[in-house]
Amino acid sequence: MSFEEKYNRYKKSGKLHVSDDYVNEMAGKVSEHISSRKKGIPRQFVWIFSGTAAIAVCMAVVFFAPLNHTDNPGNAVSQQTGQPNLNMKDSGNLASNSETQKIESKELDHDAIVEYLLDEEYEEI
């Protein structure tokens, strides 16, 4: 007896019935999908626009992030990085700040300070 003959009853009962309602529903879904794709913005444009926007956001974050640092300009050492705070434009006199002097004596990188003092930007101040 062949395999088909032996299991013929399962073959008959295993036939899945697909109703007309289901066929109509599927035809409707597909038709809707196709017409919405025709009217809408092409997918590649959506990717290009969203990609450009994402890159712009990343660049903005990178560019503006240092401006958001809340280091007090008077502090000689950056509270965030522990490095000499070279953002001295608004700081006034470095030596006049007693707190700065305390930190300076312990942690300042003197070479960096000297380098900064020789900087053109300092001359302008």
Add this chain to the structure above:
Amino acid sequence: MDMFRDDARTNYAFNLIVRKHTPPLYRLIRRMVIDAYDTDDVLQNVFIKAWKGLPNFREDAALGTWLFRIASNESITFINRKRRFLFIPFQSQETYLNEKLEADSAVDYEAGEKKFKQAILSLPDKQRLVFNMKFYEDMTYEEIAEITGTSVGALKASYHIATKKIEALLQPD
């Protein structure tokens, strides 16, 4: 196809294609992915791909055969994607599909038939696809060869091996 190429009647022609081919494609996909909702998704994808590909369809094969080829590829791709996404190792995919079969409340299987279906689920995906097309859909080896791109000899061997595996699993302990 002539109607499809006529711009004024393209949508209508495609609607007819969908209506005509939904039942056999649904059966094929359902037997592969088991879950009814997954079947809907895969079938919809098949028709969307067909819509995109139909303008370039050269009619080397029958439209039905071409749609079956898309459905077979989509079903296997879907299963593989799900396996990767859910981190289902190959051994437990059978368990996963068996659970889907158990949860399928739309069909009330008798005990013997359920065992038969579970034995089919133990086959590798491509062998299961060939078995379903031959056993349930009564396709010829030539038709299956055209759909799967495999030789008739290899298909005969694959089907023979599949039937032997199923029979072995159905043997009482």
